[in-house]
Amino acid sequence: MSDTNAVLPWLVIRQDDNGNRYRVGRYATKTEAQEVADRLDSRTEERLYVVERTEASRRVR
Structure with missing residues (x-):
């Protein structure tokens, strides 16, 4: 597990028209x-x- 996940657990995700x-x-x-x-x-x-919240940060709590 990375410390980064615990400190920065929230992601901004861009989704394109093809679902990428x-x-x-x-x-x-x-x-x-x-x-x-x-x-x-x-x-x-x-x-x-x-x-979205990262999966790793959910497991830490």
């Missing part, structure tokens, strides 16, 4: 990650960015 997913960034809080996702989403009419 790309990690955009890692964040310490869900609020911070959601703000980034919302800011990126504001550039397009479609919702392309989602916030």
Whole structure:
């Protein structure tokens, strides 16, 4: 297990039209990650960015 997962458990993921997913960034809080996702989403009419908690951070708790 990496310490990074425990400190930055929230991911912003971009999903394209073909279902491919790309990690955009890692964040310490869900609020911070959601703000980034919302800011990126504001550039397009479609919702392309989602916030998810990493699996490793779920197991640590």
